[in-house]
Amino acid sequence: MTPLERLRGPKRHLARWAPQTAIWTGLLVLWEIWGRGQSPFFFTYPTAIGRALLRLASSGELGQAILDSLQVLLLGYGLGVAAGVPLGLLAGRFAYLRRLLSPLMMAFYVTPRLALIPLIIIWVGIGFWAKVTVVWLVCFFAIFFNVLHGMSSLSRSYLEVAQAYGANEAQILREVTLPGILPFIATGLRLGLGLALIGMVVSEFLIGLNGLGGIIVYYSVRLRVADVFAAVTVIVVIGTALMTGARALEQRAAHWQLSARAFR
Amino acid sequence: MTEATEANGLAPLPAVRPRRKRSGGPGALTGLSVLAIYALLIAAWDVFGRDVNPYFSSYPSAIVRAAGELARSGELATALLGSLGVLGQGLLYTLAAGLPVGFAIGRYQFLDRTFGPLVTILFVAPREVFVPLLVLWFGLSDASRVIFVFLSAVFPLIYNVADGVRSVNQSHAEIAQAYGANEWQTIQEVTFPSILPFIGVGAKQAIARGLTGLVAAEFFIGVSGLGGLLQKASALYRLDRAFVVILVLVAVGFILARAGDLMEARLGRWRISERAY
Amino acid sequence: MSRANGMLEVSNLTVSFERPEQPDAGAFRVVEDLSFGVAAGEFVSILGPSGCGKTTLLRVIVRLAPAEHGTIKIDDSEKYAPGRDVCLVFQSYGLFPWRTVRENVEFGLKMQGVAARERRATGQEFIDLVGLSGFEQHYPHQISGGMQQRVGLARALACRPKLLLMDEPFAAVDAQTRERLQTELLRIVAQTASTVVFVTHSIQEAVYLGTRVLVMGARPGRIAADLPVPLGSERWRRDVRLERRFEDHVLEARQALRAVSP
Numbered sequence: 001m002t003p004l005e006r007l008r009g010p011k012r013h014l015a016r017w018a019p020q021t022a023i024w025t026g027l028l029v030l031w032e033i034w035g036r037g038q039s040p041f042f043f044t045y046p047t048a049i050g051r052a053l054l055r056l057a058s059s060g061e062l063g064q065a066i067l068d069s070l071q072v073l074l075l076g077y078g079l080g081v082a083a084g085v086p087l088g089l090l091a092g093r094f095a096y097l098r099r100l101l102s103p104l105m106m107a108f109y110v111t112p113r114l115a116l117i118p119l120i121i122i123w124v125g126i127g128f129w130a131k132v133t134v135v136w137l138v139c140f141f142a143i144f145f146n147v148l149h150g151m152s153s154l155s156r157s158y159l160e161v162a163q164a165y166g167a168n169e170a171q172i173l174r175e176v177t178l179p180g181i182l183p184f185i186a187t188g189l190r191l192g193l194g195l196a197l198i199g200m201v202v203s204e205f206l207i208g209l210n211g212l213g214g215i216i217v218y219y220s221v222r223l224r225v226a227d228v229f230a231a232v233t234v235i236v237v238i239g240t241a242l243m244t245g246a247r248a249l250e251q252r253a254a255h256w257q258l259s260a261r262a263f264r
Numbered sequence: 265m266t267e268a269t270e271a272n273g274l275a276p277l278p279a280v281r282p283r284r285k286r287s288g289g290p291g292a293l294t295g296l297s298v299l300a301i302y303a304l305l306i307a308a309w310d311v312f313g314r315d316v317n318p319y320f321s322s323y324p325s326a327i328v329r330a331a332g333e334l335a336r337s338g339e340l341a342t343a344l345l346g347s348l349g350v351l352g353q354g355l356l357y358t359l360a361a362g363l364p365v366g367f368a369i370g371r372y373q374f375l376d377r378t379f380g381p382l383v384t385i386l387f388v389a390p391r392e393v394f395v396p397l398l399v400l401w402f403g404l405s406d407a408s409r410v411i412f413v414f415l416s417a418v419f420p421l422i423y424n425v426a427d428g429v430r431s432v433n434q435s436h437a438e439i440a441q442a443y444g445a446n447e448w449q450t451i452q453e454v455t456f457p458s459i460l461p462f463i464g465v466g467a468k469q470a471i472a473r474g475l476t477g478l479v480a481a482e483f484f485i486g487v488s489g490l491g492g493l494l495q496k497a498s499a500l501y502r503l504d505r506a507f508v509v510i511l512v513l514v515a516v517g518f519i520l521a522r523a524g525d526l527m528e529a530r531l532g533r534w535r536i537s538e539r540a541y
Numbered sequence: 542m543s544r545a546n547g548m549l550e551v552s553n554l555t556v557s558f559e560r561p562e563q564p565d566a567g568a569f570r571v572v573e574d575l576s577f578g579v580a581a582g583e584f585v586s587i588l589g590p591s592g593c594g595k596t597t598l599l600r601v602i603v604r605l606a607p608a609e610h611g612t613i614k615i616d617d618s619e620k621y622a623p624g625r626d627v628c629l630v631f632q633s634y635g636l637f638p639w640r641t642v643r644e645n646v647e648f649g650l651k652m653q654g655v656a657a658r659e660r661r662a663t664g665q666e667f668i669d670l671v672g673l674s675g676f677e678q679h680y681p682h683q684i685s686g687g688m689q690q691r692v693g694l695a696r697a698l699a700c701r702p703k704l705l706l707m708d709e710p711f712a713a714v715d716a717q718t719r720e721r722l723q724t725e726l727l728r729i730v731a732q733t734a735s736t737v738v739f740v741t742h743s744i745q746e747a748v749y750l751g752t753r754v755l756v757m758g759a760r761p762g763r764i765a766a767d768l769p770v771p772l773g774s775e776r777w778r779r780d781v782r783l784e785r786r787f788e789d790h791v792l793e794a795r796q797a798l799r800a801v802s803p
């Protein structure tokens with residue numbers, strides 16, 4: 001037994017992560033010391049970021065920005081899900097539709113959807129809905145393609161079993177197709193969420209500077225690097241938290257795939 | 265389930281399909297009808313698109329004309345070469361950094377536990393938040409753009425390579441050692457071939473992410489390359505030109521995606537044959 | 542065998558497939574002019590070499606594949622309903638991995654619109670019958686192959702079909718499990734008074750299980766021999782596999798099969 005194995009419970013947990021904690025603390029301290037020697041218009045350090053974070057939070061600026069950003073994110077993402085899942089199901093079910101859409105799907109699949117932002121600005125303007133449209137656009141395709149991929153990966157034999165037991169089309173959809181492709185839907189939802197976050201930030205950079213992206217641009221042109229880092233930190237934390245949640249949901253959705261994954 | 269059918273060695277039927285009336289299956293007729301529908305749509309767009317306010321829309325023949333203009337003036341070629349240069353450099357650095365870092369993180373548990381979470385965070389969080397900082401530090405230069413492409417592309421590669429190293433089948437390594445392979449030979453003969461498919465997947469994702477990063481960089485970090493040309497055109501309400509650039513981006517995206525697919529297929533060859541069982 | 546109370550009546554059945562990889566070669570005739578009947582309470586084994594169209598025949602009966610011509614009647618009707626009048630037990634189990642054992646067993650009942658309470662009761666009855674009590678909440682990947690096929694059998698029986706079709710159901714399980722499952726199948730079939738058509742390529746299995754063995758020839762598939770196996774009812778109570786006359790029937794079936802195999 002190693003000394004580590006002899007420890008139990010939280011103590012063992014602490015001991016296990018002690019080297020990592022030490023390294024990260026060391027890096028932060030180094031950053032602090034080195035950062036203080038740099039021009040504040042050019043670089044910053046952890047305690048300055050902490051102060052900026054407190055200032056942004058207490059002035060209400062941060063809270064408002066988070067609300068603005070989440071509104072755009074959730075609305076655009078919700079619309080992306082609402083369009084991506086049913087359209088993916090339809091395209092997966094009807095070969096002709098798939099065939100008809102395939103040139104367009106191919107084009108959207110390989111091209112960065114961000115390239116359409118200038119056109120969205122022309123068509124939708126530079127208001128709230130333009131941002132929602134950008135978020136919708138970037139996440140819709142990830143969801144759509146994953147649902148479609150799920151439909152094509154669903155083994156034919158499941159459908160045959162259902163048919164042999166007299167299932168009708170609606171029953172097949174409810175009892176076989178949807179549960180069968182649930183892991184793919186969940187993957188699409190996770191990837192779509194990651195892209196929606198990108199869409200949110202990019203649209204706030206380009207369209208009506210508000211929200212967390214707006215804070216970043218506002219303070220970066222004023223060379224207030226600590227405030228920029230504060231907003232970056234908030235976005236990274238929110239993004240990581242949302243993505244971790246989505247990943248957990250995805251793994252739950254695929255719990256019955258455990259055995260299949262064993263020989264993947 | 266089909267896998268189980270074939271695994272137990274019984275004559276499978278999948279090569280022959282029941283004779284059935286075709287309802288939209290792949291066939292020459294379907295292909296032709298799809299082609300006809302697109303031809304009709306484009307013709308209709310060309311006819312009716314002329315009547316729409318040109319500040320909001322365009323139509324095919326105007327787009328073709330604009331393509332001619334942009335090609336003759338050399339703007340398109342300059343933008344395309346500029347974009348490809350930035351993308352190429354960014355991807356080169358991605359490969360140079362992503363492979364060793366991914367390998368190290370996958371191989372040494374200590375590094376994984378220390379820096380793995382950071383890689384995951386940078387993999388999932390929107391990288392675009394760093395754009396203003398890059399502008400601050402490196403100016404509106406190609407360097408900023410290359411760094412951004414690199415930041416966009418490198419994490420998928422690191423993540424996949426590390427994943428590949430972690431999932432090397434330990435029994436394969438043991439077999440190699442049982443045949444007297446030393447550490448270096450084991451890496452060469454077992455680890456490296458095992459992670460090739462993961463490198464393929466990572467490289468494919470890196471290319472796609474790099475292209476998205478390129479467009480974002482050209483929007484935000486000085487107006488340049490194809491993204492810049494696109495933004496200039498739409499700022500002047502030249503939608504015909506904007507469509508030309510988008511079509512060029514589609515073509516570039518298509519070629520890069522094909523390259524990524526080929527790389528993934530080639531590096532993942534042994535895996536595909538395993539999957540067939 | 543009396544054809545009067547025929548449970549299954551297959552007449553002049555022809556089935557063709559087209560080969561997509563060589564469309565000019567024309568259709569490939571899998572089954573040609575096939576006729577046979579199964580009386581209520583019979584257990585008919587269909588024995589044949591690989592590729593003789595045994596599986597295709599079952600797929601056509603449950604309408605997963607279309608017949609070119611010929612008729613199929615179950616209980617004197619061509620308008621039978623798969624899942625209600627006839628149920629198929631699949632070779633590779635055909636369980637839904639996202640459903641628990643209980644949910645898999647209740648699947649056919651659910652498709653028929655049976656109310657939840659009744660479904661639960663019927664499902665439990667057949668889970669108990671196949672010896673899976675205690676595993677109701679398990680997912681297919683958590684149980685062995687033999688147990689998975691018990692689920693497949695319970696799912697089919699729970700629909701109380703007039704005719705039970707089984708497509709090499711024990712081909713994917715190990716030899717010992719297979720023998721145990723065969724004996725249990727005989728018990729279950731007797732308890733539920735089922736009429737069974739059982740496709741296999743194992744001669745011993747066909748003779749042990751069947752009250753009648755149909756030997757199919759290949760390319761195109763047709764009935765080459767119809768061998769009664771009078772080993773008596775309640776065969777599962779004593780192991781007829783130890784008896785000399787079992788070996789005689791096996792020999793007879795083997796000769797019939799040899800005659801049709803290339």
